[in-house]
Amino acid sequence: MRVGQGMAALLAGGLLAATGGGCAHHARLAPELVARLDEAPGRHVTGTVTGLDEAAVLDNTDFIWGLDFSPRQRRVAYTRLGSKSYFLSIWALGSPPRKLADAAINPYESDVEGVAFSPDGGLVATASRDGAVRLFDAATGEARGVRFTEEPLSVLAFHPNGRWLVAGSTQGLLTVLSVPDLAHASEARGHAGMVSGLAFAPDGTLYSGGWDKHVRAWHAAQESATPGxxxxxxxxxxxxxxxxxxxxxxxxxxxxxxxxxxxxxxxxxxxxxxxxxxxxxxxxxxxxxxxxxxxxxxxxxxxxxxxxxxxxxxxxxxxxxxxxxxxxxxxxxxxxxxxxxxxxxxxxxxxxxxxxxxxxxxxxAVEALVLSPRSDFSFPAYVSDVTVDAAGRRLGVGLSEQKPERDRAVYERERKGVEEPQGPFNAGAVVDAGSGEVLHKWPLHRGVVSTAAISPDGRSLVSGGWDKRVYLFTEGDAAAKGSYSVDWSVRRVRFSPDGQWVGVAAWTPQVASSSGESDPAAVLLGVRYAEGATVAADAAQ
CATH class of the missing domain: 2.40.70.10 (Acid Proteases)
Known part of the structure; x- marks a missing residue:
């Protein structure tokens, strides 16, 4: 599936699912399901997925690095690389989609891949290679705070109570900061090398993934600490x-x-x-x-x-x-x-x-969130991403036999059009959050699988890779239920908290044009479900 020139018409028509109107929306979900999703935040679709539909392109000009959906508001945010700096773009998923903010983050020398909404949707946090965690107002993009850590940062996640967030570094450090003042609370050396994924379950368990080929579960508890x-x-x-x-x-x-x-x-x-x-x-x-x-x-x-x-x-x-x-x-x-x-x-x-x-x-003495090891799951491949379902029972894990690190050799192979091989652990996987057992695995990508996200109901998975492909899978079926292609590397994929959408963050080739437009890089895809899909409340309800 490709986005062509007709996308302008789709954008003009807006994201119909945001309001529950329009035939495109009802082709994917029954009206009564839409009404139930709209009644209260925190509900999600559960059922068998059958495919992906093009919905809207939010950016076709820049390199997009990270992407996240708001848990409680119909918003999406992504980090993009402009000509001289990184920006945080925040959109309201209305009809049509409306850009709320485009806030500058830091100069272009420091990559910004980590982005996350707070549980109440009021704040957006970013994590940068300059070592900084920055907070922004989710409605206006106004800067709310910054905290510099001692190591370059790659990912971050908010605790379910919204009072804490954890930032993962490129050197394996997990740093806990309080919200909104971003005061240092505690830290733990979680991985040997890059922390590639962080996700909190509703009960406060933190899951971290790294290039050391491990996913670790952490018990997070508040303890008294004396500053000094x-x-x-x-x-x-x-x-x-x-x-x-x-x-x-x-x-x-x-x-x-x-x-x-x-x-x-x-x-x-x-x-x-x-x-x-x-x-x-x-x-x-x-x-x-x-x-x-x-x-x-x-x-x-x-x-x-x-x-x-x-x-x-x-x-x-x-x-x-x-x-x-x-x-x-x-x-x-x-x-x-x-x-x-x-x-x-x-x-x-x-x-x-x-x-x-x-x-x-x-x-x-002050209260601090302290991480302590709970369990450790090892894999025969590099872990590139970790997400958790709404119940906290299943993880979506991206796995790659090749380290997901872009170097000269990678660029040379891409320039020459060399196709990367498939492998049993170039895959997106659904993993049991308690035991670490791989429940389902889909080794369809060629080369690095850079990202994977589990659906809110834990039954489906979307994955993306450097083979320019996004695939949608569901349990019990070895074949992809849907796919989407971009013109360069996929950086992040995420399900929306209600299960209606998949957000795609990708790099777009830079082409000379009078408008500066290129290929789609920040894209929203609609998720189709089979007849019999229902609506469930998440664990926070």
């Missing part, structure tokens, strides 16, 4: 220990620890990113160095953050020449006088502890 201690990864450069933190919660900084320096230093680039108007700083402070003394501009009453440890009322000197090459700042004597530092050489972590004289030590 943080563990931050460090490395040694030119004789100094270097740790990551942030200035004013806005700018990530690589700090060298050096108690001999009488001030805390940052570069002018970092200061500007943190909201400091450097040219307007009036005070200066003398900073001694190997070539003499430098007068550095002084910014008073700033804040430094290292995960759950925050220092406020900090004076920061801005001086490019004073900062060692390869770092962006120096934690001098004012820092080491307030914070004790020890090093865990085994975990390569610096342990930062507020000294007794600091008033922050008396801060009251």
């Amino acid at each position: 201690t943080a563990r931050a990864r460090f490395e040694r450069r030119a004789g100094s220990a270097v740790v990551g933190g942030s200035l004013n919660g806005k700018a990530p900084v690589s700090f060298a620890l050096d108690a001999r320096v009488p001030v805390i230093l940052v570069t002018s680039e970092v200061a500007t990113a943190a909201g400091i108007d450097v040219p307007f700083l009036k005070e200066t402070v003398d900073v001694p160095g190997a070539l003499g003394t430098t007068a550095a501009r002084l910014a008073r009453s700033q804040s430094l953050r290292f995960k759950s440890l925050t220092l406020t009322g900090v004076d920061v000197a801005v001086c490019d020449a004073c900062v060692p090459q390869g770092t962006q700042g120096v934690l001098g004597a004012p820092f080491t006088e307030r914070v004790g530092v020890s090093f865990d050489e085994v975990s390569h972590e610096a342990v930062l502890t507020l000294e007794g004289a600091a008033p922050e030590v008396a801060a009251p």
